[in-house]
Amino acid sequence: MKNIVTEQLTHAGRQIEHDSFAIVDAEAGPHGYSTEEWQVVRRMIHATADFEFNGLTQFAPQAVAAGVQALLSGAPIVADVEMICVGLSTPRLNHFNVTTHQFIADEDVIAQAKAENSTRAVQAMRKAQRLNLLDGGIVAIGNAPTALLEVVRMVREEKLRPALVIGMPVGFVSAAESKAQLSETETETIPWIVIDGRKGGSTLVVAAIHALLALAEAQQAA
Template identity: 60%
Template sequence: MTTGTEANGGALLTASGALIEQTSFATIDAEAAPHAYDPDQWTLVRRLIHASGDFDFNGLTCFHPRAVAAGIAALEGGSPILCDVEMIRAGLSRTRMAEFGLAAHQLIDRPEVIAAARAQGTTRAVQAIRFARREGLLDGAVVGVGNAPTALLELIRLIREEDARPALILGMPVGFVSAAESKAALATLDAVPWILVSGRKGGSTLVVAALHALMILAAARRSEHA
């Protein structure tokens, strides 16, 4: 059964679309294995399953204890969203973003980022994170990493060595080189809240789904206090 929180997300859908979404969530609830997620966490995990058709995310998805609350507070406060690739930025609902005055940024295609990566022999993803730090876009941001493990590893380094403080990290890079390892490293952080998908699975679609889930939770909190 769809919760009231999930129903708030349906306001962006037609009646037919909302019915399909509600039926999908009801199917996921019925078919999912038992889990230990709290209701807010399950709202997010269920959307990952819905976006991927993969029930493995019931179990692979891990939460820092402060993650959901930090994400909601950051989005309510209009924090920037920093994306490792354009696919995440393009997938975000403009209507949901506008509700909170949010802006999403993707820096991997910036000429100076590309030039720095070539000059220093690093990936563009690494240089994009460094550029975000220099430009003041990293501290207080919600950072979504769905494709580039090197971006996540650089972000962790900046947190540990340079006291960078994003509001929340969505660590969900997909792949076979350093993806699982970068997320295992993220799981050791306590200073910054995170939500991650363990192992090799991940991707931009999951980061988008997680961000939408957090926006829906934030909208529900706003309605409760209106």
């Protein structure tokens, strides 16, 4: 049997994951997602045991297809925090020659945030833009609403064009608002995946990207 890089490495691990997905499918109830979108939502539910993501998760048209194509082409992933980069499977990323980047703790980012009285997350996104990582890349935000607000600003004011923005910051200050702003962006301009409201987090971003990687491998093998 051909090894599938985006699945668990052992038979026991694969069986547990497949059984878990079957339970999610059985208990989730009806939904309006496409087959491909459900692969993303299902894995997010699997990662959190929270069925509210069946409904809270929203997709721009063709967002999943855009993310899959970006991964197949080896587009970089720019995250707002290190936790996302650490959580992603290195073998799965290497299979597609995808690199991950985050700049939240860089000394120049911290210094600039202090000088401008902004946040490290804002300056990290600006650094990523200066390094030409955002245009055509996947932006993955699970923690910092200000990072997502800055990306939306760059899309609107600087004509930034990421391949996909996964906007899932968690929290109480500007989290829901930042995701609402992203979802109000013209879908012809930028594909996005968001979670409505305050819920979110790095775990969900990692789950969504792993789902996209699995879809990319399936397309590669077709």
